[in-house]
Each structure stands twice: as C-alpha cells, then as structure tokens.
Amino acid sequence: MKFSFNLIKKLAPGQYDEKLLTEKLNLHSFETTDLGNGVLDISVPANRFSDIASHLGVALEVSVIFKTKLSDFLSKMPKFDSKLSGPSVEVQDKNLCPRYMAAFVSGVKVGPSPKWLKDILEDCGIRSINNVVDVMNYVMLEIGQPMHAFDADKLKGGIVVRKAKKGEKIETIDGQKFDLDSDTLVIADSKQPLAIAGIKGGKSSEVTDKTKNILVEAANFNGVNIYKSSRRLGLRTDASNRFMHDLSPALVEMAMHRALALLRELATANAGQADGKDGKPTDVYPKKQSKKLLELNTGKINKLIGYDFNEKELADLFSRLGFKLEGKLWQVPEWRMDINNLEDLAEEVARFSDYNKLPALPPAVALGVAEEAEEISLVDKVSGFLKGAGFSESYNYSFISKEEAGALPKGIFGAEKPVELLNPISNQSAYLRDSLAPGLLRNLKDNSRFYSDMKIFEMGKIFGEGRSGVKETLALSAVISGKNSALEIKGLADSLFTQLGLTEYLTPDLNIVSDFLKSGEALRIETPEHQVLGYLGSLKDFKNGAIMEIDLEKLLKEVDEEREFEPIAKYPAIERDISILVSKSVRTGPILNFLYSVSPKLVEDVDLIDYYEDSKLGANHKSLTFRIVFRSEDHTLTDPEADREIAIINQILTDKFNAELR
Template structure:
C-alpha cells in the first residue's frame, strides 16, 4: 500500500526520520517498505492486513518502533438514534457481523477540501466529490471501508441478504453484472444497491445534487467477500481490506471519525444513527505471558519495563502480575495475536532481530544419521560425471503429445487440474522425453552430447519413484555406443555393490508402458535377480526422427528406488593370491540367437571356484556362419593355495568344454596364451 509521508507525520508531534530512513526501519521491523520521494510503498504482510492497511495502523507501528507518542483522537460521543420510516435488517449475522448506518440530512456535496484531495492523490486515489473523497479518506486513514448512499433514491427497507440468481447489479462505473445466487448484497425493494464489501451501485450514487445521505460502516466476513470477488472477478480497495478479515470494532472508529471530518466538509443539518446491528460484539482477549519464557524463546535479556512499553505502544494493555508474569490484553483488532508465541513475535519484532546476539545452540552431541540413499545418489552422479556425462534438471511435466509420442499409457499418467499450460499438463512419467529434448537442443551446438538426470517420476495411483536416466549422441561412432552404455551401467551397478545384475533381451517388457520409446532389437532390460530395474539401448528410430535427430540416440533409464534396494556398502577384501594365474582362450561356435552373457555365465559356472575371470575377447561372424557366431573367451584360472599345473587347468577347461558340448555348441581350435 502507498502511504503519504506527510499524512503519517500528522500523527506525531515529534519529527519522523527521513522517508528513506523510515522505510528501512519499517523493513527491519516487519513491513517491507520502499521510499519513493515523499511516498512510502509498504507491503503489509497478510497477518497484519487486518489493521495495517491504513495510515493509522502504520503510524501505530511507527510509534512502537521509534517509541514516539501517537497523537490521534476521535469524537467520543455516541450518535443519537433517529426515527425512520424504513427498516434495516441483516439476514445472516455471520456474513455481516456488524451493520452501522447513519443518516445525514441536507448535506452539501461540492468539491472536497484540497488538503484531503492532495492526500488521496498521494495515496494513489482520484478525488471525485466531497462525499466520495470523505469516505475514501476514512478508509485510507482507519482501514475501514465506508460507503455513502443517496438516501432519497432508496426504495423501502434495506436488507443485507444473499443475492438471487439472475439479479442485475449496476456498479458505480455503469458496469452491469448478472449475479449468481448467494453473493452478499445490500438491497432495497428494487434490488441490489451494493455488493457487500466490494462495490457500490449506480442507483443510489451520491452526486452534487444529493440532499440526504446514508453512511454505511459495516463489517463483512472475509469468506463472503472473497466469494463475491472470485465469482465476479472484481477486486476493489474495499474488498482487499475485507478479504483480510477486518475487526468489527473498526466500524466504531470509522463512524466517529467520519463525523469529526464530515461535519465541516458536508455540512449536514443533523446526523442520526439509523441502526448499529451488532449482535455479537468482538472482545479483547487476555493472555497470560511468562517473561522467562519470552527471554528463552528470543535468547535475549529484555527487561519487564521494555516489554511493557512495546506492548503499550502497539495498543495492548499490560498488567504486571508478578516479576515474571504479565497479563496482556490484546485488542480485538489484533486477531493475529492469539497465544503467547504471538506476543513473543511482537516483542522480538519491535525489539529488532538485528539486536539479538547470536548464541550457538547447546544440544546433545548426536551424530547425524547416515542417509545411504543420499550417499548412493552422490556416488551415482559422481560416477557418471567421471565418465564424462553432464548433469541436468528438467521440468517435471509432460504434454499429452509427449505421452503419445513415447507411447505411454495415458491412464497411468497423473494429470494436473490446473497446469501452467498444455505443455505441462501431466506429471512426467519418465525422465526421457525432456532429457532427449535437451540433448536435441545441445546437439545444435555440440557434436558430442551426453546428459543425465536424477529425479522423480510419477504414475497413478500416487506413485513417485526416484529415477536415473541418461541420453547420448556421439556421431559418427554410433555402432559402439550401445556397448559403451552397457559397460557403463554394468560398472555403475558394480560400484553400488550389486553382484547379481544382468541384462535380459528376451521378451523385454515395456518399461512403464513407453511402447514407442525403444528400438525393438537394440535394447535390454536391466535386471537384478528377477527384478527389472531399468532399460538401456537405442531410442526407436521413428521416435528419434520425430524428435529431430538425424543420428542414433542411446539412452538408459533406471528405477533407482528399486535398484538401490540391492545396493550394498559392504566390500570384503579378497586376499591376493601369491600363485600365478593361468590364462587360456577358448573359442566356441554358438547359435546366432544365443545370449553371449549366458555363454560367459556358463563358462564361469561350470569351471568352478578356480575360474577367476571370464572375458569375451572376440566375436566373429562370417558370411558362411550366418546362423551361428563364433566367440573367443579368455579364461583366467587361479588358486590361492598352490600353483595350478597344466594338467589341473586342462581338467577345468574340459569341464567347461563339456558343458558347452551339452548345449550342442562346438569348439573351434583353442589358443593358449
């Protein structure tokens, strides 16, 4: 809200600091403020909107911060009730806790006084006429919206009631609204005169020719006002204040203050009270406040006297009960202050957080719990970075088009009810769509692009998984990339202490239903034991083309929640054998469709304990062998107890050969290295 510096100064006899200094002070004590010449732009926090969207409210804060005396008084006498030939009633006091109406006869509505017009202008409002200026001025000073009706244009009784469906309301600006049911309106027999707490109507507008006026100061419930604001998409200075929940006691202040000022401005013949419908008056509340507790919470040594002064300046009542207990009376308009902790804030805020001396906490020396999930995440990221991949973060959303492009099951995707745009309509089902797009963008500038992301993916019902994905292009050496990624993932999984991971190309399931994602023959499932933990391979050429790639794209996506269940930190030392290893190569011809992984596994298994390692060193495929492929395995034999003789190694080798032969595979000549 914009505040006029001179207006604020008018509340004090003592000189205020310069606007710049005042702005800094307000900022440090709870109201972020910028000075703009002789204006201050203060952002009032929501909790204080009830009492500080007004010059008086901010002046009260300033008086507490600076310890200045606040110089403000209003008419003390209550208004006498008059006799009127119309009724005023409120249907639901919960929606309208207080309705105060006064009658001003024979007013002169000319131009408003220039002093008021100036202040309105500085606070960002346009002066109109004496009546309008006056009610606006009262609102900006006290925070309580006030409205004036031309009394002679009202037909019959006044009712504060819910709107009827289809009722027409014409605003002061001549805008026509067809109202839905149940918005709170002020109405006479002819229909709505005003939208309660939001906007006045044209029908009973006060003009230069108005003779008699009704001035309304009312309190409307914030929920009621919000409903009107949202329903009609209509926000006003008044609705802004009501929406924050004003206190009904402000009605009293406003109606007294408007009399003080209005007497000289509108020069009424007489002012009489029509009604003050206020069935449940709001009350101040008392809070018992422990000063020791206050000092402990803030960590400061504040005296009783200092504390008392702060409360008084803020308009609170203080009674000293004992040397550690106060009884604080909180005015009804500070609804934000409900409990002792709220009082702690008031003291701390005015005392100044910059004045609090830092004091390291004293606590039991409990070492932090090791979060292994988090450690693995680090290890994985470091591993991939060391291998040359770059980390990215992408938005967690996908479009409907993405779902169909990658072949995801729409039923499994979680949809937002209020997305930023169609592009971000669904929660991401996979990291790959956005990651591949980032690879594509980078490919315009870099030959080699290798990205990865670790993040959450989502699927119905309410499923969330930590996932790792990578995507790579590296032209023109595309043909080896598949094995490079496979080796990378193999090593990564080994780094996590997982020993029974393997790759299954046989009847691979579609990972999370992305049926158009992978090249049907250039991908494998990554498995640990029997669990599928992810996929790696080449992106389907059709998809790659749709995404704008002219080269092959390779990727992997791993369900980390699943994979990390198998991760183990335990690393056991294997004694280094003092005896030499014997290395023998074995060449075997196997059917084309046979899995190399199975051959290696079989060699390892059938050779027994003394087989230390089996490596695939060559795969050969000639035209004559198109139904078969020939491969060479390098097998390392070693014992921890003795030198293995040629005879012993030969026996082990025979076991492997036998196992191969049982599969129907035949040997080519074997070379011993």
C-alpha cells in the first residue's frame, strides 16, 4: 500500500527523512520500501488494516519510534447546520453493517481539488476526480475509513442498508454491470441498489459536476461478508480490501468529522443532519464496539521475551500508543483490532525496543536424545547407497497429467485410482502423482539429448485413492539407460535389499499389462508372503531403458537390520563350470533355481558367467555357462564328490530343460 511521506511527516513532525523513516519502520513496525519521490510502499499486515492502513496510524507508529508528538489538526470539529434536513437512514441487517453514519451536505461546489490534495492522492496511486470524490478518498488515506458520497438529489426516498433481492442488478461507477444475489449487502434507496456495500458505488447516484447536494456515508461492514461478496463478484477495490480485514467502527466517526470539515473548506459546503435532530450526522450504531481491558503484566512479558523491562518504561510505551489506564487495567485503543492478549502486548514491547538489541540466551532444557524419523534414516541410507552406485538424484513435481496418471501397473501399490486436484494450475498437473515413473521417464527423455548412459533416481511421496481415503506412500524409483539396463537394475535392487537387510524376496513375472513396461520383461518384487513391494523391468518406449519402483514404507516393515556373524568357511570349495545349449524359450531363472536347490548342502553359490546367442548355435538356441561352487561344512570336498553332483545335475538339465551339454 502506497503512502505519502509528506503527509506522514505533516501528521507526525520530526527530524527524519525518507531513508531513516524506511529503516526505522522496517526495524520496529512493518516491511516498508522507499519507492522514491516521497512515496513509501508499506506491506500492511493482515491484522493491522484497522490501525495502520492509514497515514494517521503510520504517523502514530512514527511518533512512538521517534518519541515525537502527533499533530493535532485532526481534532478540529466541523460545524453543523441544524436547519438542514436530508434523507432518512434505515439499517436492516445490523450484523453485516454494525455502524452507519450519514450526513446531508448542501450547497456543494463541485470543482477541481487543490494541488496539495491532488499530490497526495497521486502519491498513493489514486486518480483525482473532483473535490468531493477526492475528499472521500483522501479521508480514506488519512484515517483508513472508506467513504462514499451520493448525489442526494438523485435518491428516491431514504437510505436502506439491506441484502440484495434476487434479480437485482447494479451498474457501478466505472460502468461494470453486476447481477446481485441475496448474500450481497447493498445500500439502496426506496427503488434500487445505489452501491454494493463496502465495495463500490453505483452509477445512478454518482457525484457529477452538476451535483448540488450530497449524502456522505461512513460505515462499518462485516469483514467476512465483504470478503465473500468481493470474491463472488470478482471485484476487489481499495474499500473492499480494507473492510475485509476488519476495521474498527470507531474509525467511522473520526472519518465523518474529518470529511465534513474538509468539504466545508474545499467545496464551501454546509453539512448537517441526514435525519437526526440535533444538527449532527445520523449515526446508526446499536451495538457499540466492546471495550478491551488488559492487564499489563510486566513479569509475564519479561518471561516471554527473556529480558528485564521495568514497569515504568512499559507504561510509557503504552500511553504513547494511545492506551489508557483504567484502574489497574489498560484500555486498548478502539482502532487496535490486533491487540487482544498478553502476547500482543509483548509484541509491542519487543518490537519498539528493537529485536536486534534484545539478548540471545541458550535455552535451559533437560538433555534428551534427539530422534530422527525412521523414514528419514531410511531415505538417507537408500540415497547414500544409490549415490555410491552411480545414480544421480532428481526431484520432480508432485503433479502429473491425466494421461500420465494411472500408468502404473494396476494395484501394484494398493491404490484404486489417482487423486485429482480441484483447482489444477494446468492440465499438465491436474493429478497427484501415483508413481514416480512419469517424472523419471521425462527426465530420461529430456537428458538423452546430452547423455547416453544415465542412472537417475527419485524418492518422494506418491498418492492414490484407496478404500480408506487418500493414501500417501513414500516411494523410490530408479531408471537406467544403457546396455544391459534391465539386468543391471535387477542387480541394483538385489544389492539394495541386501544392504538394507531384506534377505528374502521373490521376483515373479509381473503378468499385468502396463503402459510403460515391456511385456514379458517385467517382474514383481514381493515378500515371501506375497506382499508386493514394487516392480522392475524394461521400458517400452525408451530404448535400452529400465526402471524399478519400490514402496519404501512397506520395505521398511520388512527389513531386519540385525546381523549376526557367520563363521568363515573352514574347508576349501570346488568350482565347476557347466556349459549348456538350450532353446531360447527356456528361461534362466528356473535353471538357476534348480541349480540352487539340487543339493542345498553342497551347493554354496551359482552364477551365470557367460551367455551368448550366435547363428552358429542355431537360430533358436542360446548358450549358458554356469559356475557352481561346491563346499561342505564338515569336510574337505573331494573331486569325486563334486563329479557325482555334476553328473546328477547334467542328467536333470538334459531331462528337464532339454539342455545339450557342451
């Protein structure tokens, strides 16, 4: 919000310039930027529109900061003419309009405003219209209370503050037309709405060059209602912005008096009653703002801040801020809507004494062990492992497109369908990601312009709608591009599981159609109890690409970090290599499983050490070479023993897998 340095200084005279004032306001009050040419931009905190969205309020802060006095020209009361009589006022909805003040002003000479007034309006970004409208705007800038002037001769009957009726329309001063609904508060005459209350005035009663008599309005409106109406109509104005932040009804009277004094001075106007009896403006204010009385508990304030202020300096501060001592309690100024409790008082004390000058003291707490969420330790461990394995970490958005959502093999992470955003920022990010795969696939594609062999991973939350609501899961996904990527990622998964302490798991065929996995080259990763942990496999649309994705939360439940020493083998091992020729349709997995299980006591390890296909072998054949490690726990194995095992193995390979020994 823009402020005029000149007006602030006029209200709170003192030895300071823009630079010093900006610095001090930042330090003690609120964020302020010096825009140059005598204009300050103040970011008004949401709870302080009532007191500092006005030059007067800022001037009060300034007077406290620099310990100077406020100018008293505001206290001049206007003169009233008790012979004048204007339209009546009726407030129908007193909750939405707690206070309504109106004054009938006659003999107005509409014309241009004086230069000083135009300058201040311009500094604050408001266009000068004519002296009447300018006074309304000026008072809003000075006091913080939005005002409105109606051309009194255009009104039909008295003023009614009520909710709009169904089907009512209004054309605002700037020519926009709005259909009103019954939640919107309007200022109406006996015929039609004249203004959208607290938001904008209407064309029909606009003040023009020809206007002779006006009705000046200063009113207080319910903040929530103005907020909602303003949103519904898509119309945010200086006035609505102020009202929606809750203004004090006390501003109404201050502003009215100020406006009438200025109109007399600048438009030679004569002010009087609207429908009152004593020559003063009408004031419909049935339920007065309640008085706030607070205890100034120095001990508690000191305990909260951690410093030793004395009672006298606090009393001084609050007097300067406009608080009044009533018995043992302090009355909060009516315009300070933000101050309601001890903590609020403590803030005034702390900020005016400068946070930077307050002490910094180590907290005295009992020593405890700092804990770390299991999830975080796991993430650290996994990312450390993957980094060591040559993977780089990517962060992708949590949002994906409708097309990308649901691409995951169905049911793999237990969610039934993806979660949709109510207000997406674009179609590209209309859903919550239900898998890390779409992001990583995009990373592979984007980076392939610069890199050929890539290893990328991501850890993050994925979302799905399950039977019990929105399910949020921590997932890990890794992708590889390059030769042999699918088997490499399978090996990676195995090393990772071993590292984490998951010793037993199964990798059956995925057997589910997926949008991005090559059919027949994808596996499910599951526990021996068939709890699905994730999947891995070759990518369909990315050459030499492979992916794995794991539910880390499920994995966390399975891992067992307890490790126990296993005696180092006492007796030597015997290694034997077996080369076989099998049909291409025979898969290696079952052969390996067989080799492991054929003689569990003697077979320690089996490895596929060579694999090739060649036209010389015949088009439908492949050659596999296995290295089998035999070892006995209780004696040195002899060659004849190993030979015997090999003979059995060869026999079964031939019978069961149709293998040709080479």
